[in-house]
Amino acid sequence: MDHEDELDRMRARKKRSDNGRMREKPIQHTTERKSRQSQEPIQAPHGDRTYYSTGDGRNPRARYSDQQTSANYKKKKRHHKKHKIIIRLVVIAALLIAAIFLFKQRTHQKGYWTIAVFGVDSRDGNLDKGALSDVEMLCNINKETGEIKLLSVYRDTYLKINSKGTYHKINEAYFKGGHKQAMEALNENLDLSIDDYATFNWKSVADAINILGGIDLEITDSEFAYINGFITETVNSTGVGSHQLKHAGMNHLDGVQAVAYARLRLMDTDFNRTERQRKVVNLAMEKAKNADFATRKTLVATVFPQISTSVGMNDILAIAKGISKYHIGETAGFPFSRTTMKIGKMDCVIASTLESNVVQLHQFLYGQENYTPSSTVKKISAAISKETGISEPGKNAPSGGSSSGKKGKKQKDAAVETAPAQTEAVVETTEETKETVKETTVSETKEQENGKAPTNEDGSLIGPGAKVPDTKEETTNEAKEPVSSDKTSDEGVTTEPETSAGPGI
Numbered sequence: 001m002d003h004e005d006e007l008d009r010m011r012a013r014k015k016r017s018d019n020g021r022m023r024e025k026p027i028q029h030t031t032e033r034k035s036r037q038s039q040e041p042i043q044a045p046h047g048d049r050t051y052y053s054t055g056d057g058r059n060p061r062a063r064y065s066d067q068q069t070s071a072n073y074k075k076k077k078r079h080h081k082k083h084k085i086i087i088r089l090v091v092i093a094a095l096l097i098a099a100i101f102l103f104k105q106r107t108h109q110k111g112y113w114t115i116a117v118f119g120v121d122s123r124d125g126n127l128d129k130g131a132l133s134d135v136e137m138l139c140n141i142n143k144e145t146g147e148i149k150l151l152s153v154y155r156d157t158y159l160k161i162n163s164k165g166t167y168h169k170i171n172e173a174y175f176k177g178g179h180k181q182a183m184e185a186l187n188e189n190l191d192l193s194i195d196d197y198a199t200f201n202w203k204s205v206a207d208a209i210n211i212l213g214g215i216d217l218e219i220t221d222s223e224f225a226y227i228n229g230f231i232t233e234t235v236n237s238t239g240v241g242s243h244q245l246k247h248a249g250m251n252h253l254d255g256v257q258a259v260a261y262a263r264l265r266l267m268d269t270d271f272n273r274t275e276r277q278r279k280v281v282n283l284a285m286e287k288a289k290n291a292d293f294a295t296r297k298t299l300v301a302t303v304f305p306q307i308s309t310s311v312g313m314n315d316i317l318a319i320a321k322g323i324s325k326y327h328i329g330e331t332a333g334f335p336f337s338r339t340t341m342k343i344g345k346m347d348c349v350i351a352s353t354l355e356s357n358v359v360q361l362h363q364f365l366y367g368q369e370n371y372t373p374s375s376t377v378k379k380i381s382a383a384i385s386k387e388t389g390i391s392e393p394g395k396n397a398p399s400g401g402s403s404s405g406k407k408g409k410k411q412k413d414a415a416v417e418t419a420p421a422q423t424e425a426v427v428e429t430t431e432e433t434k435e436t437v438k439e440t441t442v443s444e445t446k447e448q449e450n451g452k453a454p455t456n457e458d459g460s461l462i463g464p465g466a467k468v469p470d471t472k473e474e475t476t477n478e479a480k481e482p483v484s485s486d487k488t489s490d491e492g493v494t495t496e497p498e499t500s501a502g503p504g505i
Contacts, residue, residue: 113141118199127308129178146325152274158348203238204306206255215283222267224248230260278331296320337394352394354381
C-alpha cells in the first residue's frame with residue numbers, strides 16, 4: 001500500500017509539473033520576443049495605472065504614474081487640436097476651390113452663357129404671366145472673350161408657344177405662362193438651351209440709366225415728333241420724374257427719356273423699335289464700363305430687387321466688378337429673313353423659313369457653321385409653311401431699317417407694308433389680353449391725342465424730382481409767341497409746341 005501511495009504521489013507531482021510548464025511556456029515565449037524589441041518591461045496603460053504583463057496574471061503588479069499620464073494627455077490634446085485646425089484648413093480650401101470653379105463656369109471658362117431678357121409693360125409690378133412682354137431679347141456672352149451679342153426676337157413672330165401645339169405670336173407665351181413658358185417656347189422653336197432669364201419693367205431701366213448719369217443720343221425729326229408724348233406716359237407709369245425734350249438732334253437723355261426712346265413705335269415699325277432698344281442697351285453698357293465700382297454697386301443694389309431673374313447676386317457682382325472685360329459686339333433681329341401677313345385677325349411676322357433662320361441664328365450666336373436643325377424645328381417650320389404658304393428661304397431683311405430723315409407718303413406706305421400691327425392688334429384673339437392691353441394703350445393714345453401733358457405750375461412733368469431746365473426768361477419768350485398745333489417743319493413733319501406732351505395722332 002505504501003508503495004502504491006508513493007507511486008500515486010509521484011504521478012500527481014509530475015502532472016502538476018507538466019501543467020506548470022505548459023502555462024509558463026507561452027508567457028516565456030512572448031516575454032522573450034518582446035524583450036528583444038525593447039529592454040523595458042512590457043506595459044499596458046490603463047487609466048492612471050501601469051500594468052505589467054509579468055507574473056501569473058492573477059495578481060498583476062501595478063504602480064501609479066500620474067506625471068507620465070498627464071504629459072501624455074497634454075500631448076494627445078495638442079495633437080488633436082492640431083488635427084482639427086488642419087481639417088478646417090482643408091475644408092476652407094475646398095470651399096474656395098469650389099467657389100472659383102463656379103465663378104469660372106460663368107465668367108472665365110470657354111463656352112457661352114445665354115440669357116433670355118424680357119421687358120414687360122407692367123403698371124402694377126407684375127413680372128410674370130399676365131404681363132405683356134414688349135422686349136424679347138437673347139443676350140449671349142462669350143465667356144472667354146467677353147463679347148456680348150444681342151438678338152431681338154420680334155414679339156409678333158409666329159411660332160409654337162406651348163406643348164399643346166398652339167401657334168401664336170411669341171410674346172403670347174410669356175403672357176400665358178410667364179418666363180417659364182416663354183423660355184420653353186424659345187428653346188423649342190430655336191434649338192436653344194437658355195441658361196438663365198431676366199425680366200424687368202420700364203421703371204428699373206429708368207432707375208438704372210439715372211444712376212449711370214444718362215446717355216447721349218441723337219434724336220431724329222420723326223422721333224422727336226413723338227417722343228414727348230411717350231416721356232409723359234412713362235413719367236405717369238413709372239413715377240420717375242423727367243422733362244420733355246426741346247429739340248431734335250443730339251440730346252442727353254435721363255432714364256425716363258431713354259425709356260421713352262426705346263418705346264417709340266408710331267413713326268416707323270416694330271423692327272426699328274427693337275433696334276432702338278439695342279442701341280439704349282449698348283450705350284448704357286458703355287456708361288457702366290466707365291463708371292467706378294461704387295456706382296456699379298449702387299446700380300446692382302437698386303435694380304436687382306426690381307427684376308425677376310435666375311441669375312444670382314454673386315454672378316451680377318462679379319460681372320459688375322470685371323465689366324471692363326465685356327463689350328457688346330454684333331446685334332441683330334430674329335427672324336433674319338421674314339415677311340408679314342395676317343393669320344386670322346393677327347398681323348404676324350413670318351420667318352421664311354424657320355428652319356433656315358435657325359441655321360443663321362446658331363451661326364450668329366455661337367459661330368456654328370453648317371448647323372443642322374433638330375427634327376423638332378423642322379416639324380415646326382413645316383407646320384408654319386403649310387399654314388402660311390411660305391416654304392422657300394428668303395433674303396435677309398435689315399435688322400431695323402432707318403428711322404431717320406423725312407417721313408413722306410412713300411415712307412409711310414412702306415412702313416404699312418412691312419410692319420405688323422402694334423400692341424393693340426397683338427391680342428385680338430384672347431379676352432384676357434384685351435383687358436390688359438386696353439389699359440396700356442388707351443393711356444398712351446389719350447395723351448398723344450390730347451396733345452397735353454399733366455404738368456406742375458412751373459411746367460415740369462408730374463413725377464418725383466421732375467424739372468424743366470428752362471429759365472424764366474425763355475419761358476416768357478415762348479409765351480409771347482403764338483402757338484400753333486399744326487406748325488410744320490421744313491421737312492414736312494408736323495411738330496407740337498415745346499411745352500406740350502407731344503403731337504396729336
